[in-house]
Amino acid sequence: MQAWTREQFEQKLKDKGQLYHIHHPFHIAMHQGECSKAEIQGWVANRFYYQLNIPIKDAAIMANCRDMETRRLWVQRILDHDGSVGDQALGGIEAWLRLGEAVGLDRQDLLDEKFVLPGVRFAVDAYVNFARRASWQQAACSSLTEMFAPEIHQSRLDSWPQNYPWIKPEGLSYFQMRLSQARRDVNHGLQITLDHFTSAEAQEEALNILQFKLDILWSMLDSMTLAYQQGKAPYQAVLGQDVVNNPIHHKGLFK
Ligand SMILES: O=C(O)c1cc(C(=O)O)c2c(n1)C(=O)C(=O)c1cc(C(=O)O)[nH]c1-2
Numbered sequence: 001m002q003a004w005t006r007e008q009f010e011q012k013l014k015d016k017g018q019l020y021h022i023h024h025p026f027h028i029a030m031h032q033g034e035c036s037k038a039e040i041q042g043w044v045a046n047r048f049y050y051q052l053n054i055p056i057k058d059a060a061i062m063a064n065c066r067d068m069e070t071r072r073l074w075v076q077r078i079l080d081h082d083g084s085v086g087d088q089a090l091g092g093i094e095a096w097l098r099l100g101e102a103v104g105l106d107r108q109d110l111l112d113e114k115f116v117l118p119g120v121r122f123a124v125d126a127y128v129n130f131a132r133r134a135s136w137q138q139a140a141c142s143s144l145t146e147m148f149a150p151e152i153h154q155s156r157l158d159s160w161p162q163n164y165p166w167i168k169p170e171g172l173s174y175f176q177m178r179l180s181q182a183r184r185d186v187n188h189g190l191q192i193t194l195d196h197f198t199s200a201e202a203q204e205e206a207l208n209i210l211q212f213k214l215d216i217l218w219s220m221l222d223s224m225t226l227a228y229q230q231g232k233a234p235y236q237a238v239l240g241q242d243v244v245n246n247p248i249h250h251k252g253l254f255k
Pocket residue numbers: 054092142143144145146147148149152153178217
């Protein structure tokens with residue numbers, strides 16, 4: 001089998017955008033203004049677990065990377081989410097906490113991971129564990145769903161103020177910040193991927209890695225759909241009580 005040219009390979013990676021979670025029914029409903037306050041809150045609380053783990057994931061990638069040039073650029077991702085000392089700009093995690101407050105969630109409940117559904121936790125943990133075990137080039141490739149992220153951030157900025165006027169506008173600053181940060185990350189992650197995966201087999205492997213990451217994002221929303229849209233939160237069928245607001249599931253093991 002012959003390898004694709006660099007341009008063809010880049011296009012194959014971009015074609016995966018058809019399967020991005022922007023097309024998940026939960027996100028479509030959110031974009032169309034059809035989500036209830038409880039659904040938005042559930043999404044914000046669960047996505048916070050992703051946010052919390054992004055810098056852990058990026059630190060794992062750096063721990064596996066002997067290339068100084070790469071680390072010098074990659075470290076910026078950690079600072080973007082954690083913020084840096086003396087920096088006036090918000091880190092992404094703090095910005096997401098403010099989004100939580102803007103949708104009426106309690107900051108401490110987010111930090112306690114109170115509402116994180118088991119399926120969301122398993123999906124996010126799979127991403128972190130992959131980054132720990134993979135080579136840094138494979139892990140860089142898995143971040144490439146970010147190619148498709150600016151569109152979804154922009155769509156929230158465009159549609160939420162009209163659709164969800166009850167959300168305080170200052171809560172949307174996370175999405176604004178990510179527009180430029182994601183584009184910069186993608187340029188770097190894409191160069192690593194195009195440079196590293198050059199044989200036909202390696203290019204197939206890269207597409208499989210990207211599909212793995214798409215599966216993670218899609219699976220997170222599947223869990224949220226069951227819990228918040230279909231009234232089938234874990235154990236609801238057994239306990240028949242308000243397990244959405246008083247979750248019974250485990251709170252994470254290795255912290
Ligand atoms: O809101 C979204 O839909 C979305 C998706 C993704 C993504 O595609 O992985 C990221 C983000 N947001 C995001 O804010 C972010 O910081 C981020 C980092 C990464 C990554 O894989 O390293 N993905 C994403």
